[in-house]
């Protein structure tokens with residue numbers, strides 16, 4: 187039996203069944219449905235349940251769980267495993283995510299598909315280790331050094347966490363780039379209903395492998411990949427390299443071509459990567475923009491305000507990076523006069539939105555580990 | 571007509587990018603030479619080898635010069651990257667070659683835990699006693715008292731006996747040689763390549779450019795003479811702990827064990843699990 191058959195056979199037992207599980211567990215199952223067969227991690231609240239689930243379930247699909255000595259080791263092992271043919275992921279929270287940044291850059295530079303789940307907690311530093319936050323929006327975008335692009339997705343429920351993990355794996359294969367999934371202590375630790383799909387009905391993006399002599403670091407916008415141990419004598423490096431992977435760290439043009447190409451893979455495909463959910467945009471004069479955990483009370487507040495006759499629209503970002511700038515440019519031409527942005531940080535996406543619109547953008551920031559209530563947001567809407 | 575001279579080891583090398591970037595007299599060339607000879611004498615097909623390296627002069631031994639799969643990673647992390655590679659490709663020989671700064675300094679924790687895990691990697695730590703590539707700063711293996719660019723008044727710290735640390739951490743095989751012991755080192759690499767579990771070879775090597783400039787050892791030969799004079803075989807010493815190269819260099823096999831290899835253990839779990847589910 188091939189590993190893929192072992193995996194599907196095993197997942198059949200969950201097919202079309204309803205469970206009541208944690209967001210962290212749903213993330214793990216999403217990964218298994220996506221074909222993940224390698225997980226390396228290090229314990230950290232509130233992400234440890236992902237590792238525990240993977241340690242339990244991966245052997246059943248002939249996959250491997252390795253607990254590394256730290257988060258730097260975890261992301262390193264994932265990248266190594268991916269080049270050895272695996273679909274790999276790690277899961278962590280803020281402090282661990284910070285430790286991973288150097289090698290997330292390595293994954294960008296070597297065009298290594300992999301998934302990093304960050305179950306965000308309240309920082310900076312150890313902060314409120316058990317409490318939710320959305321403070322890593324910018325770290326996800328700019329955490330590693332040098333010019334690069336990143337894909338980041340943010341779900342707002344257990345069921346969506348499951349599906350976005352599959353999306354994350356597919357996007358990472360499609361664009362040969364690391365993909366970050368941003369949940370938080372609340373979405374990760376909430377227990378909700380989930381219905382698992384039939385594994386046969388899940389479309390997976392398979393890795394495009396290069397033919398012998400085909401370049402894997404250039405030659406096309408998204409070059410095909412390869413695998414160690416196939417007799418192709420690959421040279422994979424985080425140093426600036428030529429299309430065949432050999433180092434050239436002194437030619438300006440080589441660096442320019444390489445880094446701009448990697449950048450353009452994501453930047454040039456924004457429309458295909460961007461996902462969002464919207465409601466009541468047609469007549470909206472006020473717009474509420476939110477994402478992840480904050481979008482739940484936000485929607486409640488918008489529904490209540492609509493009942494009062496307030497012309498408010500609702501936009502929930504699912505793709506955080508690349509930033510969906512196009513929709514904001516369009517709002518700029520519409521009747522929308524004010525945009526309210528509730529988020530559990532001091533306004534990280536609020537500033538990003540400001541870059542694309544001329545109307546008033548109002549930050550509703552919340553830190554301290556307690557999520558917004560519907561009423562709190564509703565009261566602010568009333569005053570706008 | 572002059573006949574083109576081809577070195578018998580050229581077939582293992584990416585000669586198209588020669589000459590190497592190594593300084594004249596550097597020990598990295600010796601190690602590359604012995605490594606290819608070991609592979610040649612064992613008759614290993616280079617397709618069976620995956621080299622994983624870090625950042626530093628010695629990482630350049632396989633990356634880019636050895637013609638085989640090469641994963642050139644970040645500073646200090648090659649063992650962690652190699653862990654992922656080995657788990658997915660247990661049938662391959664996964665070889666890590668990196669320096670003392672990389673493996674004993676910034677990446678020391680990965681070395682410790684890979685030894686403990688007893689994962690089937692062959693790790694060759696090229697100990698040139700300093701950070702050579704960056705210009706000769708003090709490293710975790712620089713002897714006490716030595717002047718380097720960042721210890722201008724002499725090193726106040728003591729060097730780590732990294733091979734003994736790895737032995738204590740649980741590796742299946744640990745040895746130390748110097749670039750002077752080219753025959754023993756080659757035989758040691760051969761033994762290591764066929765050994766299961768975590769295998770560690772520390773090679774005391776010369777860096778005439780960076781270490782030499784502060785210590786007066788100006789040529790490769792100066793180092794080799796010193797290595798010859800100070801080396802003592804482990805079978806003839808009471809205190810096997812390596813103090814530092816200014817005193818004595820204990821060479822030879824430090825430990826050999828037969829613990830089950832890590833990925834093998836993982837595979838057994840998978841086999842049992844999958845069987846029980848059928």
Ligand code: SF4
Pocket residue numbers: 591592593595596597598627628698702703776777778779780781
């Ligand atoms: S700096 Fe030292 S270790 Fe590096 S190549 Fe030169 S001699 Fe060798």
